[in-house]
Amino acid sequence: MPRQILRCTVNDEAVEVLVQPYQTLLDALREDLGLTGPKEGCGTGDCGACTVHLDGEPVASCLVLALQARDHDVRTIEGLGQGALHPLQDAFVRHGVPQCGFCIPGVLMAAAAVLNQKARPTEEEIRYGIAGNLCRCTGYTKMVAAISEAAASMQEGTLR
Amino acid sequence: MRRFELSLPRSIDDCLAILAEHGGDAKVVAGGTDLLPQLKNGVVKPPRVVDLSGIPALRRLERANGDGLRIGAAVTARAIERDAHVQSVYPALAESGALIGSLQVRNLATVGGNLCNAAPSADMAPPLLALDADALIVGPGGQRRVPLAAFFVDVRRTVLAPDELLLEFAVPAPGPRSGGQYLRHTPRRELDIAVVGVASQIVLTDGVCGKARIALASVAPTPVRALAAEAVLVGQPITPALIERAAELAVESARPISDQRGSAEFRRHLVRVLTRRTLTTAFDRARAGRPEA
Numbered sequence: 257m258p259r260q261i262l263r264c265t266v267n268d269e270a271v272e273v274l275v276q277p278y279q280t281l282l283d284a285l286r287e288d289l290g291l292t293g294p295k296e297g298c299g300t301g302d303c304g305a306c307t308v309h310l311d312g313e314p315v316a317s318c319l320v321l322a323l324q325a326r327d328h329d330v331r332t333i334e335g336l337g338q339g340a341l342h343p344l345q346d347a348f349v350r351h352g353v354p355q356c357g358f359c360i361p362g363v364l365m366a367a368a369a370v371l372n373q374k375a376r377p378t379e380e381e382i383r384y385g386i387a388g389n390l391c392r393c394t395g396y397t398k399m400v401a402a403i404s405e406a407a408a409s410m411q412e413g414t415l416r
Numbered sequence: 417m418r419r420f421e422l423s424l425p426r427s428i429d430d431c432l433a434i435l436a437e438h439g440g441d442a443k444v445v446a447g448g449t450d451l452l453p454q455l456k457n458g459v460v461k462p463p464r465v466v467d468l469s470g471i472p473a474l475r476r477l478e479r480a481n482g483d484g485l486r487i488g489a490a491v492t493a494r495a496i497e498r499d500a501h502v503q504s505v506y507p508a509l510a511e512s513g514a515l516i517g518s519l520q521v522r523n524l525a526t527v528g529g530n531l532c533n534a535a536p537s538a539d540m541a542p543p544l545l546a547l548d549a550d551a552l553i554v555g556p557g558g559q560r561r562v563p564l565a566a567f568f569v570d571v572r573r574t575v576l577a578p579d580e581l582l583l584e585f586a587v588p589a590p591g592p593r594s595g596g597q598y599l600r601h602t603p604r605r606e607l608d609i610a611v612v613g614v615a616s617q618i619v620l621t622d623g624v625c626g627k628a629r630i631a632l633a634s635v636a637p638t639p640v641r642a643l644a645a646e647a648v649l650v651g652q653p654i655t656p657a658l659i660e661r662a663a664e665l666a667v668e669s670a671r672p673i674s675d676q677r678g679s680a681e682f683r684r685h686l687v688r689v690l691t692r693r694t695l696t697t698a699f700d701r702a703r704a705g706r707p708e709a
Contacts, residue, residue, distance in 0.1 A: 257419055277422030277465075280452070300453040301521050302607055313494070316520040319452045321445065323422055324469045366519065387606040388518020 264325045266291070267335025275322040282306045284322035285332060293333035293361040297390070304389030307362035308332045314369040314388075333361035336368055344368060347406035348399075355393035363389045367403045375411050379404065417456050421464045428473060428554065431466060431581055436556055438464050439578035446474075446490045447524035449517060450533040474528070474583070477502075485587040489528025493540070494519070496527060506587065507701065508543035508596035508615045508694075515539050515600060518607050528582045531564075534572045534638070535609075541568075541639040542615035543598045545631035549587045555580035568638035593620040595701025597694040600633070601686050610634045611678040612686035614666075616694035618649070620702045625649045630662070630691055635670035635683055642666035645691065654699050663692040 259274040266289060275284045285291040285308070294317055297303035301316040308317045309331040336342045341349070344367050354360045363386055370377050370385030377385065382403050383396075391399070423438070425431035435442065443462040445451050446469070454460045468474055474490035477499060485506065487496070496502055496513035503510040516522055516530065516539050530540045531551075544564050551562045556579055564585075567574055576582060590596070596617035602608035613633035619626045628649040630642040645666040652658055672683035 257421065260422070276419075278417050278420050278455075280417070299456060301449055301517065304518060304520055307520050310523070313523045314520050315523045316449070316518075319448050319521070319524055321422065321448060321452075321465075321467065323424060324445075324448070324467055326424070326470075369519070385519065388520045 260323060262322050262326055264327060265329045267331055268338075277321075277323065279322045280318055281308070281310075281320040281322045281325050281330070282317040284325075285317065285330070291332045291334050294365075295358055295361060297358065297362075302390070303359070303362075304366060304386075305359050305362040307365040307389065309365060309369065312369075312372065314366050316388075331365075333364055336364060342368070343410045344371070344403065344406045347402040347409070351398045351402040351405070353395060353398045353402050355391075355395050359389055359391045359393075363391065363399055367399075367406075370403065371407055371410065376407050377403075417452075418458065418461055420455070420462055423464060423466045424470050425466065425468070426470045428471060428581065428583070431468065431471060432554065432556065432579070434466055435579045435581060438466075439580075442466050442578070444468060444532075444581070446526040446529040447492065448529075449521050449525040450529055450535075476584070480586065484589045485585075487527055487585045487587065489532075489582045489584055490526045491528075492523060493517070493525045493527065493530070494522040496540075497522065505590065506543070506547060506596070508546060508598040508617060508698075509540065509587075512539040512543045512598040512613075512615070515598075521607075527585065531567065531585075532574055532576060532582055534568055534570075534574050536571060536637060536639065537610045537613065537634040538639065539598070539600060539610060539613055539633065542613050542631035542633045543596065543617070544585060544587065545639055545641060546596060546615040546617035546629035547587050547590060548629065549585045551585055552583040553580050554583050559583070561586070565641060571637045590617065591619055592705055593626075593702055594618065595698040595704070597697040597701070599690050599694050601690065609677065612670075612672075612683050612690060614687065614690035614694050616691065616698040618695070618698045618702055620654075620699075624651055624653050625699075626651075628662075628695075630666055630695070632666065632670055632687060632691075634677075635672040635687060640669055640671075642669040642687075642691065644668055649695075656696075659692055659695045659699075662695060663688045666691040 295305040297305035600610035600613035
């Protein structure tokens with residue numbers, strides 16, 4: 257079966273890569289582009305570990321065919337901070353959020369999407385925003401605290 | 417994942433040509449949130465998949481000349497959930513869109529996929545059924561219009577032929593004195609499948625119920641209308657006792673099975689409770705009215 261050329265933008269870089277027609281976006285990112293931040297947890301869209309942004313919106317990349325991303329804009333955890341740690345990542349480190357760490361890239365991308373929608377989300381909105389991400393270490397309390405703090409620090413940053 | 421060829425049509429005509437040649441061997445993918453898990457676990461094994469994401473015409477969500485709504489087959493659940501006009505005039509539909517999967521799923525999942533997958537539990541089916549939506553289908557012989565009540569054939573089977581494509585849903589405007597609601601029961605709030613789902617949609621005419629639609633999910637091989645319950649409401653002033661009577665009659669339209677999500681008896685109970693609740697809200701919303709609709 258012939259591979260096909262996938263042209264898209266990944267973390268602000270134009271990318272051309274040969275992919276199989278039956279390959280998922282998650283596999284193309286991990287196997288062909290070396291971006292192993294997004295993880296395969298369930299492979300069926302239930303766990304959120306594979307969350308990336310497609311045109312700015314969080315999606316389960318395990319449910320997207322790689323070629324469905326053609327001409328679209330993809331952002332993974334590797335492109336969240338753009339060189340430095342994103343305030344969300346910084347807050348996650350300071351709060352000691354990661355336990356096993358497997359879910360964290362997906363949670364961070366979901367959290368970033370929450371903050372893109374609303375600069376100062378309520379706790380309910382934060383919890384709703386990461387409801388599609390399962391943490392089997394059950395570290396949700398610290399996640400919510402870290403996201404809330406990151407939102408505050410980002411808003412202060414823009415006011416300065 | 418099993419291997420398959422992938423076609424990437426750029427227009428509806430492109431897509432129809434591909435389906436005319438390969439339709440019997442092909443599965444159409446829109447958001448992929450139902451199809452990809454089925455491809456991965458081998459429930460379906462198509463030699464070819466046809467991707468609709470390159471056809472912008474299927475993603476239109478717009479008012480139809482001021483009278484009703486046209487929802488392209490590839491409009492996402494998230495787009496429906498967030499559309500201010502849908503929230504205001506078709507709240508049951510917006511509510512069902514907001515309940516599907518997680519945010520990561522709703523950004524992909526489409527209304528056409530939800531209905532073409534034809535699971536008895538499809539959340540967007542009851543509101544569209546209750547809103548008297550039609551499915552617009554195009555094939556080699558041209559277009560046809562199928563009322564949603566005739567769209568479902570059986571579990572995971574619709575009237576769509578292999579060489580046909582679902583274009584859009586046409587939803588008539590419910591009118592200013594109308595109201596609707598969709599509720600479902602799930603053990604957890606997120607990422608779950610309806611044990612029972614109920615949509616109610618009513619129109620008030622001169623203080624009495626002018627029209628009633630009640631549609632049920634997860635209680636039969638296909639989404640079904642509760643016709644006897646609808647009939648008892650029409651022409652009557654709305655009272656809690658009448659709503660309770662309709663809720664009891666709705667149970668008679670349910671033919672539930674017992675499975676790991678719930679027993680048939682529990683599902684009948686849920687039909688009664690959710691019919692009562694959605695009718696109550698539907699009437700409250702109709703009484704409140706909406707000047708812009």
